Amino acid sequence: MRRPAPVLLPGTSLLAWRNLSHDRTRLIATLVGIAFSVVLMGAQFALLIGFARTASTLVNHADADLWVVPLGTTNADIAGRMPLRRRYEALSVPGVASVDEYMVQFAFWRKPDGGSESVIITGFPLASGRGGPWAMAAGSPADLHVADGVIIDRLYRDKLGVHELGQVVEINSQRARVVGFTDGIRTFTQSPFVFTTHARAQRYTRFPEDQTTYLLVKLAPGADIGEVRHALAERLPWVEVLGRDEFARRAQRYWLITTGAGAALLLAAALGLVVGIVIVGQTLYASTLDRLAEYATLRAIGADRGYLNRVIIKQAALSAALGFGIGILATGLLVLHSRSGNVAMALPLWSVLLLAALTLFMCLAGALVSIRRLTRIDPTMVFQ
Amino acid sequence: MSGEALLELAAVGVTYGHGATAVEALRGVDLALRAGEVTLLLGPSGSGKTTLLQVMGCMLRPSSGAVRLHGQSLAGRSLEELTRLRLRHFGFVFQHYNLFPTLKAWENVGIALDLKAVPREDIEAEATRLLAQLGIGELAGRFPSELSGGQKQRVAIARALAGAPRILLADEPTAALDGRTGQEVVRVMQALAHQRDCALLIVSHDPRVEEFADRVLHLEDGRLARRSRAEDAPCA
Structure with missing residues (x-):
């Protein structure tokens, strides 16, 4: 055989x-x-x-073509401030379709059963939704219409002492209610992101009403990003205008290299x-x-x-x-x-x-x- | 039997070391291996048999004298050139078989065929044919550890015959075998050498091998001291 x-x-x-x-x-x-x-x-x-x-998750998910950031900004989590009127100045630049204000600031979160944690308040305009939470697991960004509403990620529920929707907590000694959970939005700093409206973010962080931290720019169809960026930089004083990828790389470099x-x-x-x-x-x-x-x-x-x-x-x-x-x-x-x-x-x-x-x-x-x-x-x- | 000289040594000398510590392993050796002839090389330990085998097998370059293979001088050849000559013209049978323990019998033969660039699709059939020629075709699928000493040596002979070399060098092929098996192995080698018109050199201590040799050479202190059975004509 x-x-x-x-x-x-x-x-x-x-x-x-x-x-x-x-x-x-x-x-x-x-x-x-x-x-x-x-x-x-x-x-x-x-x-x-x-x-x-x-390290660059906010930048990657904010759906902005260009970011207007305060001079000297190294990453999205640690922000300076700029006058809100820059938004209107930016809107007047040819090729710009929309500009949204965007707040990112550290704050203290007091857990319902005592103790506190550092969090990053992320405020966006509800009207456009740009810069808002993604990967929703429970609730929706529209639920932020509820007074004092905030959204957190369920990865940090234990850390923040939150077990169910509707729970009431304090942010910088002001009332907040959890109205939604996202799934898998991690933070590099280990201070969880807390999504809310721009106005509420100003309030929680005691930020002046005429100030913001970033502007998110969307271009008009067919506009040249390089030209618009150049025009914005010329028009707006004391700020930098960055492309999304450029800002993301800068944030990554900051957290991964300088630290x-x-x-x-x-x-x-x-x-x-x-x-x-x-x-x-x-x-x-x-x-x-x-x-x-x-x-x-x-x-x-x-x-x-x-x-x-x-x-x-x-x-x-x-x-x-x-x-x-x-x-x-x-x-x-x-x-x-x-x-x-x-x-x-x-x-x-x-x-x-x-x-x-x-x-x-x-x-x-x-x-x-x-x-x-x-x-x-x-x-x-x-x-x- | 054509009797043509396949390998010739002329006044070959090998010296190890230099100056006062120099040792002459071979001195003025004249020898020719002829097609179809079985040559037995006898000699006590330290007589230079192994060194002579290394020189004849193109593994060691002599300190003096000349080596000619098929009439071509080997002087000045690089080690890699000598390796290619070994591959093309020589088959080796070793005292301890030197089979690859992780390969089956036919694969051991197949490695030599692969080295000689036999087409890959022909290797198994050719290896099995060689083993059958040695009377162990049915053992082709066994590993060396599953074979007796005599069977292993037959596998080693089959490997040496792979690619049909004209010169076979056997180093103490019976040393690890009992008397009867040893004689059988040498008988097979003798028959194959005659049948294939190969030159076969057997280096041995074993006087029982003499009956299979066409001529017997004695090596003492690095010199070919005595010839018996047939006259060996030193190469010119």
Whole structure:
């Protein structure tokens, strides 16, 4: 009876696979090491991306083409102030379709059962809804018509001591009623966003009625964003006019770089990479040393250096593929789990591909020591 | 049996080390391996047998003298060139079989075929055919750990025959085998060498191998000291 055709024919791929799979204990140790590195790097990446998105979440979701911000603004959460009349000045610039006032200010939230928390009051005009809450889980922005109405995210219900809609709390010693919950609007500063009307935000933060923190500009159809931006900057004194992406990047840079949070995350990811290289290097080198006689035999019967190197490289690549598979699965579970928690994690496709490339690099770098050892192998040892 | 000289050594010497610590492993060795001829090389430990095997197998460049393969001098060839020559012209049988433990019998033979660029779709059939020729076709799917010493050595011989090399070098092929199995293995090698018109050199301590050799050479202190059975004409 004819045997079924083998999946792998004799060659470097078969040798690589058998070398790996023959020693199960070492294979498991290698894969655990690689998976650990992938999880370590992946978790740091996911945190970094999640933090970056969180750091600019207001900017990304406010649906504005241009932001008019007070001079010296570094991020959306910590705002200066500007006269509200700038809104009318902005409206007079050709190409501007609408301008909405937007308030972002820190305040103190007193929980119903005592204790207080810092929150970020976010005020928007109910008429346009621009800058308002998104991802509503209960209630709607229209419910803010209710007197003292505010909307918070359900991720922070425990932190803010709120268990159901309609509960009454105090913001800076003024009455507020929770009329809606959003789902998954996280804050980088860990001071939860509290959405309300612009006027109510002014009141809660004791902001002068003729002042605001930002203006959100929408362009008329066909208007050139560069020209409108330039015209706004010329027309409005003591402010900056920023594109949405530019402001988002500025906010991300501020929170991730100037605070050192990004560097810490990147350092941990780099450590994961180093740990992976060391683990793969060690296990692959130990495997190579165990099989030196086999490699010498290959050299003796006519294999060139390239053939031996391909065996090692394929071992490394196979390890990378298997370890990455396990690691990315674990990282994915972590990211999924984080959706119900306060910690923002995100792993878009491009970061998965980057992680895969880094894992391959890590394993190939680990293989270099073995390859270097094999360049010195002496085929005459088969006769000793 | 064509009797053409496939590999020739002329006044080959190998010296390890320098100055006062220099050791002459081979001294003025003249030797030719001829097609269809089985040559047995005997000699005590330290006589230079292994060094001679390394020189003949294009793994070690001699300190003096000349080596010619199919009439072409090997002087000045790089290590990678020598590797390619080994691949093309030589088959090796080792004392401890040197099989790849993670590969099945046919895969062990298949590796040599892969190295010799045999088309991938033909490798399994060719490997199985070689094993069948050695009388172990039914063991093709077994790993070396599932084979006896004699069976392993037959797999190693099949591997050495892969790609039909004209020169077979066997290093103590019976040393790890019991007497009867050892004789069987050498008988098979002798038959194949004659049948395929190969030059077969067997390096051994085992005097029982003598009956299978067309000629017997003795190496002592790095010199070919005595020839028996057939006269060996040193290469010119």
